[in-house]
Amino acid sequence: MNGxxxxxxxxxxxxxxxxxxxxxxxxxxxxxxxxxxxxxxxGVQIAFKDxxxxxGIVGSPWVGFKxxxxxxxxxxxxxxxxxxxSLSVMQLLFGFPVPIMLAIMLNQLKxxxxxxxxxxxxxxxxxxxxxxxxxMLYIFLSPRNGLINLFIKALGKDPVFFxxxxxxxxxxxxxxxxxxxxxxSAIIYIAALAGISPDLYEAAQIDGASKFQIVRxxxxxxILPTAITMFILEIGKIMNIGFQKAYLMQNGLNISASEIIPxxxxxxGLIDAQFSYSAxxxxxxxxxxxxxxxxxxxLAQKTSEHSLW
Amino acid sequence: MKISFKDKTDVIFDFINIxxxxxxxxxxxxxxxxxxxxxxxxxxxxxxxxxxxFPVGFNTxxxxxxxxxxSIWNAxxxxxxxxxFGTTINIVLTMFLAYPLSRKEFxxxxxxxxxxxxxxxxxxxxxxxxxxxxxxxxxNTPFVMILLPAVNVFNVIIARxxxxxxxxxxxxxxxxxxxxxxxxxxxxxxxxLSKTIISVLVLYYGVAHWNExxxxxxxxxxxxxxxLQLVLxxxxxxxxxxxxxxxxxxxxxxxxxxxxxIKYGLIIVTTxxxxxxxxxxxxxxxxxxxxxxxxx
Numbered sequence: 220m221n222g223x224x225x226x227x228x229x230x231x232x233x234x235x236x237x238x239x240x241x242x243x244x245x246x247x248x249x250x251x252x253x254x255x256x257x258x259x260x261x262g263v264q265i266a267f268k269d270x271x272x273x274x275g276i277v278g279s280p281w282v283g284f285k286x287x288x289x290x291x292x293x294x295x296x297x298x299x300x301x302x303x304x305s306l307s308v309m310q311l312l313f314g315f316p317v318p319i320m321l322a323i324m325l326n327q328l329k330x331x332x333x334x335x336x337x338x339x340x341x342x343x344x345x346x347x348x349x350x351x352x353x354x355m356l357y358i359f360l361s362p363r364n365g366l367i368n369l370f371i372k373a374l375g376k377d378p379v380f381f382x383x384x385x386x387x388x389x390x391x392x393x394x395x396x397x398x399x400x401x402x403x404s405a406i407i408y409i410a411a412l413a414g415i416s417p418d419l420y421e422a423a424q425i426d427g428a429s430k431f432q433i434v435r436x437x438x439x440x441x442i443l444p445t446a447i448t449m450f451i452l453e454i455g456k457i458m459n460i461g462f463q464k465a466y467l468m469q470n471g472l473n474i475s476a477s478e479i480i481p482x483x484x485x486x487x488g489l490i491d492a493q494f495s496y497s498a499x500x501x502x503x504x505x506x507x508x509x510x511x512x513x514x515x516x517x518l519a520q521k522t523s524e525h526s527l528w
Numbered sequence: 529m530k531i532s533f534k535d536k537t538d539v540i541f542d543f544i545n546i547x548x549x550x551x552x553x554x555x556x557x558x559x560x561x562x563x564x565x566x567x568x569x570x571x572x573x574x575x576x577x578x579x580x581x582f583p584v585g586f587n588t589x590x591x592x593x594x595x596x597x598x599s600i601w602n603a604x605x606x607x608x609x610x611x612x613f614g615t616t617i618n619i620v621l622t623m624f625l626a627y628p629l630s631r632k633e634f635x636x637x638x639x640x641x642x643x644x645x646x647x648x649x650x651x652x653x654x655x656x657x658x659x660x661x662x663x664x665x666x667x668n669t670p671f672v673m674i675l676l677p678a679v680n681v682f683n684v685i686i687a688r689x690x691x692x693x694x695x696x697x698x699x700x701x702x703x704x705x706x707x708x709x710x711x712x713x714x715x716x717x718x719x720x721l722s723k724t725i726i727s728v729l730v731l732y733y734g735v736a737h738w739n740e741x742x743x744x745x746x747x748x749x750x751x752x753x754x755x756l757q758l759v760l761x762x763x764x765x766x767x768x769x770x771x772x773x774x775x776x777x778x779x780x781x782x783x784x785x786x787x788x789x790i791k792y793g794l795i796i797v798t799t800x801x802x803x804x805x806x807x808x809x810x811x812x813x814x815x816x817x818x819x820x821x822x823x824x
Contacts, residue, residue, distance in 0.1 A: 234635050240710035241628035245640060248625035251678050252647060259652025259660050276659065321552070324545050333549075339810065340553050343560070346802045348739035350757045351795050354764030355559060358791065366562065369577035398556065429534045430541040455649065463742055467765050488655045489746060501653030509649055 266499040286499035322408030341402025385476035411445040455512035567792035571785035590789030607756040611737040618733040626687035727812040
């Protein structure tokens with residue numbers, strides 16, 4: 220037994236002697252994760268408590284699932300679920316295929332200069348801040364002098380009050396999202412296309428395949444694994460869809476469509492100061508997200524052998 | 529010479545493909561271009577739809593008002609401070625984590641990767657983080673803007689993958705025979721050889737700091753600490769043209785006209801730094817992202 224211990228200690232000291240500098244390097248980043256990510260996880264317990272500022276997180280009394288029940292029974296529960304899911308499912312449905320199509324189209328271009336130009340231009344909006352993005356929406360959609368409404372008026376129709384209409388909230392959110400991010404999201408698919416073996420293309424050319432056939436039978440299967448990975452990652456964000464843009468686009472008139480769970484968490488928590496209630500909704504949201512992510516990943520594993528883990 | 533069916537469909541394919549890409553490029557470019565020309569135009573011409581391709585009634589009133597406004601310059605100064613210090617810390621911490629994680633033989637590699645990845649899927653959430661910032665006395669200080677986003681997991685993964693493929697393990701083994709330690713290797717070999725990935729990280733982190741508004745909204749109370757984007761929100765989204773940007777004796781109509789121009793000008797003034805840096809870093813980042821994403 221003693222000999223075994225000795226060997227283990229020897230092994231550990233050998234590894235430490237070799238790797239101690241690497242450990243030292245990670246100390247600062249690890250401390251960051253502990254403080255800014257793991258300590259808040261410890262604070263999640265207030266979701267099961269009635270937070271009283273004077274008593275602090277640890278001292279506040281436990282109330283079990285009271286906060287969760289309150290949320291499930293509130294009249295806002297179903298509208299919030301519906302708004303959040305419709306927004307993210309629609310975004311996935313319309314937003315997800317666009318970068319893939321863009322990448323395939325760019326991949327078929329022979330003119331390298333034009334290709335690079337299109338790429339540079341379509342990446343650009345990704346670097347615009349969400350505030351500027353929303354500001355631009357207000358400018359272009361203004362019923363009084365927005366370019367789109369000027370056009371509608373020129374056709375002899377009545378201007379549309381886009382930003383104040385719940386009906387228009389989701390389409391505007393999604394279309395502007397595509398405008399801003401499709402080019403950027405295409406990068407990963409362009410990279411995947413570049414990784415397809417040139418032999419496949421040569422063989423197809425010799426067999427007389429048309430460009431359309433090449434896209435259908437080489438490009439699409441070639442980027443499928445990447446697309447599945449990206450899709451799983453998107454599913455994992457479904458309940459956490461863009462707080463910032465929804466919050467900025469929100470106003471009294473479109474609130475019936477624009478109030479989603481992340482904006483509600485913010486308002487209940489930081490504006491109404493109902494800390495425990497807000498933390499409970501946040502935890503509920505996070506758990507749903509993880510369940511979705513894990514189950515979609517399982518499904519992908521079973522059906523296509525591609526998965527995250 | 530007979531043109532085959534295949535060639536004909538290919539010609540149609542190319543035609544549709546190129547036309548669509550031209551349309552897409554225009555649809556992305558035009559709104560940006562419009563903001564630029566509108567910022568130099570006469571408000572009346574914008575309101576009546578006369579400004580379409582070129583500025584009409586060239587003037588710089590909007591910019592003059594912006595340049596005269598101290599609250600905007602103070603916010604600009606804050607954002608530069610948060611961006612420069614924040615990005616520096618980002619790069620150091622990210623590389624300090626990415627390098628060890630890129631070494632296959634490092635005994636903590638797997639546990640640390642899990643430790644880091646776990647935070648993507650599960651987080652304490654808004655309120656627990658908010659309460660923590662208050663109890664750490666970071667609330668309403670500039671440090672919250674710099675420390676809270678100090679490491680981004682995705683950027684660590686990109687950097688790790690890049691280092692793994694661009695600096696082979698054998699290079700360190702050879703150096704270590706000559707007595708080179710990991711510290712020396714990191715500073716003398718990894719950093720100089722990682723110019724590409726560091727440029728990519730600077731772009732990602734820098735832009736994130738420059739565009740940051742949510743942390744300011746949640747964790748800052750004093751307007752003197754506000755980042756640019758938060759001040760911008762008041763003007764662009766909430767439509768509160770800062771009162772002191774307007775002259776005292778102006779008519780309401782005059783104020784409204786100026787407010788329009790200020791919006792266009794502000795978009796340019798705040799987005800310009802990012803769009804100016806971007807083309808210079810682009811040649812690096814295309815390469816960097818490709819390596820990071822494909823072999824992730």
